[in-house]
Amino acid sequence: MRVRRFELRMLAGVLAVAWALFAGLVLVLYRPGGPADLAVVVVAALPTLIALAGLVWPPVARSTRVFAAIAWLGVGVSLVLLPSLGGLLGQLEAGGTQTLLPSIESAYPWLLALAGTSLFAGLGVARARLGESALRGRRLALGVALALGGTALVGTLFAAAAIGNDIALRDRPAAGSRYGATTPGLSIPACNAPLALPATATVSVALHGDVDGRSIGDVAIDGLRNAGDAEAELNVATALELDRIAAARVGSSAWERADGPWTKVVASAPVGDELALDDRAVTTALAAADRATAEARGDEYVEGARARHCRIATDGPTFLLAFPATRRLVGDVDLHRWRGQLDYWLFADGCVGRITGSVNGDAAGLPAAGIQGTVRVAMAIVERGRPTTIEPPVAP
Numbered sequence: 490m491r492v493r494r495f496e497l498r499m500l501a502g503v504l505a506v507a508w509a510l511f512a513g514l515v516l517v518l519y520r521p522g523g524p525a526d527l528a529v530v531v532v533a534a535l536p537t538l539i540a541l542a543g544l545v546w547p548p549v550a551r552s553t554r555v556f557a558a559i560a561w562l563g564v565g566v567s568l569v570l571l572p573s574l575g576g577l578l579g580q581l582e583a584g585g586t587q588t589l590l591p592s593i594e595s596a597y598p599w600l601l602a603l604a605g606t607s608l609f610a611g612l613g614v615a616r617a618r619l620g621e622s623a624l625r626g627r628r629l630a631l632g633v634a635l636a637l638g639g640t641a642l643v644g645t646l647f648a649a650a651a652i653g654n655d656i657a658l659r660d661r662p663a664a665g666s667r668y669g670a671t672t673p674g675l676s677i678p679a680c681n682a683p684l685a686l687p688a689t690a691t692v693s694v695a696l697h698g699d700v701d702g703r704s705i706g707d708v709a710i711d712g713l714r715n716a717g718d719a720e721a722e723l724n725v726a727t728a729l730e731l732d733r734i735a736a737a738r739v740g741s742s743a744w745e746r747a748d749g750p751w752t753k754v755v756a757s758a759p760v761g762d763e764l765a766l767d768d769r770a771v772t773t774a775l776a777a778a779d780r781a782t783a784e785a786r787g788d789e790y791v792e793g794a795r796a797r798h799c800r801i802a803t804d805g806p807t808f809l810l811a812f813p814a815t816r817r818l819v820g821d822v823d824l825h826r827w828r829g830q831l832d833y834w835l836f837a838d839g840c841v842g843r844i845t846g847s848v849n850g851d852a853a854g855l856p857a858a859g860i861q862g863t864v865r866v867a868m869a870i871v872e873r874g875r876p877t878t879i880e881p882p883v884a885p
């Protein structure tokens with residue numbers, strides 16, 4: 490029994506740490522400026538207390554089958570909770586989104602994890618309350634009742650605080666946003682609706698690669714686009730390359746500058762593909778056929794501008810075509826077996842304003858040895874439609 494109690498306490502400790510990380514992420518990164526910001530943070534800490542109850546009163550059982558079932562319950566909750574933390578971190582780091590519960594799809598893993606944690610702790614509390622000699626059915630009934638009560642109470646409090654805070658923010662229109670119009674009540678296109686491509690845009694792209702969690706480098710691109718003309722600065726720090734490149738394209742001419750003066754280059758050179766910026770990403774990665782079954786993740790406010798959050802599946806070749814600078818991370822590695830997903834945000838002007846996502850697959854051939862390679866991207870397309878002029882560089 491001592492060994493079983495220790496093992497169950499270890500599982501409860503893992504759940505408590507995971508829920509504490511959830512509360513910590515909300516505390517540090519969730520700051521949309523609503524009146525209930527603090528209330529959301531306080532309620533986010535309640536699941537940690539439930540998990541700690543399981544640590545103090547572990548749900549020990551004498552029956553080997555019952556013990557195995559309880560242990561698998563703890564493991565299952567961990568498998569749901571830990572990946573959800575990565576999704577929450579990505580959502581909060583994406584910048585500007587003002588809601589933690591944009592849709593049922595994003596909320597149900599947390600509700601499932603909360604219910605499992607409450608049941609795990611509830612069975613332990615029931616055993617401590619009724620004693621080991623109580624009938625198993627009575628302990629189970631009390632444990633389930635405690636789990637239902639804890640899940641309902643914490644879930645309701647958190648949903649009320651988070652959704653109430655979001656509603657308050659909706660009624661407080663922002664003065665302006667680089668992502669688009671902030672007028673309340675604007676209609677947002679569906680995820681599979683035809684996409685508009687803005688005539689001009691300011692674009693930033695951040696690419697990060699890793700092998701089994703070990704970084705193989707970063708590529709950052711900041712640029713302007715005016716129809717087919719573009720200028721950008723590339724900062725490359727990868728295992729294959731360390732460079733800072735300025736590039737421009739006006740009409741059919743292209744220029745590049747590294748350490749020296751501007752040099753005229755062939756427009757179809759690799760840097761020419763990278764100067765496609767949002768044009769290439771939207772038309773390639775978000776083609777109509779790929780968005781036919783896009784998953785709607787709910788409506789959000791991104792820096793005050795209302796947007797529809799959508800998700801699609803993608804693959805390595807498509808990702809590479811959409812974000813050509815990926816080659817600076819992976820070299821000539823074949824990505825046809827890589828798979829991943831892309832999230833995109835549609836705004837009232839019918840344009841995409843944000844794209845985030847990743848692909849991963851076999852790490853063979855990458856600059857670092859390992860099992861799985863991953864490339865992540867975050868693209869912001871802002872100040873769409875604002876007048877922009879791109880002049881040809883002064884070359885010697």
